[in-house]
Amino acid sequence: MTFARKAMLLIAPFTLSLAQPALARNHPAAAPVPAGPVPAADAPKLVIAIAIDQFSADLFAQYRAQFTGGLARLASGAVFPSGYQSHAATETCPGHSTILTGMRPAHTGIIANNWFDQSVARAAKSVYCAEDETKTAATPGDYVASVGHLLVPTLGERIKAVWPTSRNVAVSGKDRAALMMGGHRIDDVYWWKGKGFVTLEGVTPAHVALEQNAAVATELAAGDPGYALPADCAARDRAVTAGTVTVGTGRFALAPGDATAFRASPRLDRAVLELATRLVDADRLGRAPTPDVLAISLSATDYIGHGFGTQGAEMCIQLHQLDSALGAFFAALDARGIDYGVVLTADHGGFDLPERLAQQALPQAERADRALLPAALSERVGAKLGLDPKGLFLAEGTSGDVWLRKDLSPDQKAAAIAAARTDLTAQRQVAAVITADELAATPLPTGSPETWSLIQRARASFYAPRSGDFVVILKRGVISLTGAGPGYVATHGSAWDYDRRVPILFWRKGMTGFEQPSPVETVDIAPSLAAWVGLKLPPDTFDGRCLDLDAGPGSTCGVHP
Numbered sequence: 001m002t003f004a005r006k007a008m009l010l011i012a013p014f015t016l017s018l019a020q021p022a023l024a025r026n027h028p029a030a031a032p033v034p035a036g037p038v039p040a041a042d043a044p045k046l047v048i049a050i051a052i053d054q055f056s057a058d059l060f061a062q063y064r065a066q067f068t069g070g071l072a073r074l075a076s077g078a079v080f081p082s083g084y085q086s087h088a089a090t091e092t093c094p095g096h097s098t099i100l101t102g103m104r105p106a107h108t109g110i111i112a113n114n115w116f117d118q119s120v121a122r123a124a125k126s127v128y129c130a131e132d133e134t135k136t137a138a139t140p141g142d143y144v145a146s147v148g149h150l151l152v153p154t155l156g157e158r159i160k161a162v163w164p165t166s167r168n169v170a171v172s173g174k175d176r177a178a179l180m181m182g183g184h185r186i187d188d189v190y191w192w193k194g195k196g197f198v199t200l201e202g203v204t205p206a207h208v209a210l211e212q213n214a215a216v217a218t219e220l221a222a223g224d225p226g227y228a229l230p231a232d233c234a235a236r237d238r239a240v241t242a243g244t245v246t247v248g249t250g251r252f253a254l255a256p257g258d259a260t261a262f263r264a265s266p267r268l269d270r271a272v273l274e275l276a277t278r279l280v281d282a283d284r285l286g287r288a289p290t291p292d293v294l295a296i297s298l299s300a301t302d303y304i305g306h307g308f309g310t311q312g313a314e315m316c317i318q319l320h321q322l323d324s325a326l327g328a329f330f331a332a333l334d335a336r337g338i339d340y341g342v343v344l345t346a347d348h349g350g351f352d353l354p355e356r357l358a359q360q361a362l363p364q365a366e367r368a369d370r371a372l373l374p375a376a377l378s379e380r381v382g383a384k385l386g387l388d389p390k391g392l393f394l395a396e397g398t399s400g401d402v403w404l405r406k407d408l409s410p411d412q413k414a415a416a417i418a419a420a421r422t423d424l425t426a427q428r429q430v431a432a433v434i435t436a437d438e439l440a441a442t443p444l445p446t447g448s449p450e451t452w453s454l455i456q457r458a459r460a461s462f463y464a465p466r467s468g469d470f471v472v473i474l475k476r477g478v479i480s481l482t483g484a485g486p487g488y489v490a491t492h493g494s495a496w497d498y499d500r501r502v503p504i505l506f507w508r509k510g511m512t513g514f515e516q517p518s519p520v521e522t523v524d525i526a527p528s529l530a531a532w533v534g535l536k537l538p539p540d541t542f543d544g545r546c547l548d549l550d551a552g553p554g555s556t557c558g559v560h561p
């Protein structure tokens with residue numbers, strides 16, 4: 001795509017009608033506006049894009065009335081309670097790839113967290129979305145982090161293409177989240193790894209990152225008995241058992257030095273927001289005439305959702321703590337006099353563990369049958385067709401993309417796909433099996449993502465050079481995990497709305513809030529932010545559309561809403 005389009009960037013001729021906050025009077029002597037295009041007169045000086053990993057629209061609705069901190073502030077802005085990560089493969093990497101590119105995975109190329117590429121040199125053929133698999137012959141567990149698989153530019157990159165002195169910064173609890181929101185051309189990018197924050201290979205970490213790591217080390221060494229239970233969490237404080245694991249009553253006690261427990265607790269998000277604040281100062285974000293972009297992805301909600309489910313005391317404590325940590329972050333920006341605009345969303349939704357769902361009025365919730373795993377499918381189809389079953393079908397689990405072993409002849413491949421489809425569609429947990437040929441023949445969907453068919457949802461995840469030979473979609477209520485273990489009792493990733501639907505909240509000081517319940521998409525965020533700062537792009541630049549953030553007759557979308 002279309003880096004050439006950048007040559008066509010023009011000045012936005014319109015004026016934002018959002019109330020202008022008292023800003024920047026205490027700026028140091030403002031740098032001169034560079035020659036060329038200028039930002040919109042009322043453009044926020046800092047665009048902050050926050051993703052809360054696994055923050056479903058359902059969780060936002062459930063907890064909205066309890067928020068008093070940062071999330072309450074954002075809920076007073078422009079609220080889109082039915083945002084959609086509209087594609088079928090609702091995983092972290094694809095979800096983050098849509099937020100600041102304005103494009104669906106079919107165009108970002110990030111079809112999943114992992115895909116199979118049988119042409120890679122190393123033994124393991126699974127490729128991680130945020131690795132450079134050419135740099136190491138090691139396993140996917142020992143990779144070099146890279147944004148190289150992202151096929152399109154991010155908002156921060158588009159802004160830097162027009163205003164080269166603008167800063168593009170990203171920080172997250174996960175490498176793939178920071179990299180997919182930040183993009184290729186980035187000034188600072190940090191993510192949590194092991195016991196502290198790291199950056200790209202070959203880049204010297206900034207002093208502020210080392211300071212943050214020292215603060216985390218002190219916190220880790222001290223340990224902590226855990227969090228008090230907020231009063232409104234009491235009804236959820238009840239044990240439920242999944243396999244060998246019991247969840248529901250946790251308080252996030254931290255044994256000294258236990259970095260794994262630190263990561264799956266509210267402490268991780270607070271550390272990410274503290275580092276973000278340090279980077280605002282170190283990079284002087286929001287203090288120049290042209291807009292800066294700060295992307296933040298907060299991962300603890302996802303680790304907690306996977307480890308404890310969505311409906312226990314753990315998630316309740318987490319969302320209270322996250323609300324508080326975001327409030328402190330915004331207060332720190334306010335104290336610095338920075339004029340910032342915020343969008344907050346999620347990379348995907350989430351679903352509770354089936355053992356608790358079954359108790360709570362959803363008896364059809366269940367775990368996927370092990371017969372759906374690729375090894376079991378390979379055995380059945382291999383025996384039927386007289387093919388070697390070893391690695392006949394390659395897949396990450398019981399659903400999603402499936403690849404066929406590359407040594408098959410075209411006739412063998414066609415027979416194996418047909419046999420797999422017959423086999424799988426006879427399994428009671430399978431909703432659909434859709435082939436790559438069928439997806440390639442399906443137009444990219446338009447209209448409300450709420451009413452897309454399953455094949456349309458899968459089409460939004462389909463990028464032919466990387467996608468599988470077919471896609472397996474499980475029935476609603478069937479989670480892809482075949483079992484439960486420590487840290488992993490529940491998940492997301494399905495084509496169903498509990499995993500697709502996320503909140504989208506825009507906020508800026510002084511703006512008039514409104515609520516728009518009709519479905520919108522996360523690919524609408526980038527065009528909305530681009531217009532907010534006066535970055536004018538050709539109308540076909542994005543898969544999404546500009547959302548007008550002005551509650552009245554004015555528009556933040558300029559000439560092409």
Ligand SMILES: [Zn+2]
Nearest residue numbers: 053054092347
């Ligand atoms: Zn995620």
